[in-house]
Amino acid sequence: MRTSQVAPISARRIDRSLDQMTVADIMTHDVTAVSPETAIHDAARLLIEQEVPALPVVDSAFRVIGMLSEQDLMVRLGPRRRRPWWQFVIDTDRVAREYRQAVGLTAGEVMTHPVTTVIPETSLESVIALFDDQGTGVVAVVSEERLVGTIDRRDLVKALLTVPVAQARRSDADLIAQMRERMAQEAWISRPRPAVHADHGVLALWGFVSGDAEKAALVTMARSIPGCRDVEDRLISKGTIHRYHEMI
Structure with missing residues (x-):
């Protein structure tokens, strides 16, 4: 399940400074996504093959319903945390979600949701703040509620390569x-x-x-x-x- 391909960022010319750039300037358009029914082992293989930290999980209309990250899969490798009895009383929903994530067999069972998305017109400054505040590694980009790409920390680093080195003189x-x-x-x-x-x-x-x-x-x-x-x-x-x- 993929979106359309475009020229890689290194091949694009962007004649604006970083504070003027938007998600559309640097996002990855060639995106691999998975469905909620995708088996965990297949999703893990895609993460390795695509060399990405997370995969968008989309429904049949290509709407983003979650993100499946390396961290989500790492939960399955370690022992389940023992929790004090009172957490089962006051936070049963959270404990139940964590259990499902730890033993789930499909992307829909293990994914992180809900997730924050951005639109192509979002400023890079806003995306950077989102990465800092939520500690996320990949953000889905949507247009009219449909997945059109992703943006991750590597895209932001690559953006530095597109900024003209020569700067205008200032008084x-x-x-x-x-x-x-x-x-x-x-x-x-x-x-x-x-x-x-x-x-x-x-x-x-x-x-x-x-x-x-x-x-x-x-x-x-x-x-x-x-x-x-x-x-x-x-x-x-x-x-x-x-x-x-x-x-x-």
């Missing part, structure tokens, strides 16, 4: 504003925040930070701003000052 004032805006959004940055200067595309950071990790993160933050040519690190770690005083 020094714009670079400074971008750096200050980024720092304002992060609670881990020491107060007062470091001073920022720019000269011909080179950002300079001045000030005190709590430690080497914060210092390195700030340099990376500056370097990742489109148009930044280099970073001049004048940050001083408070930990370095402390170690210096101990030495003297």
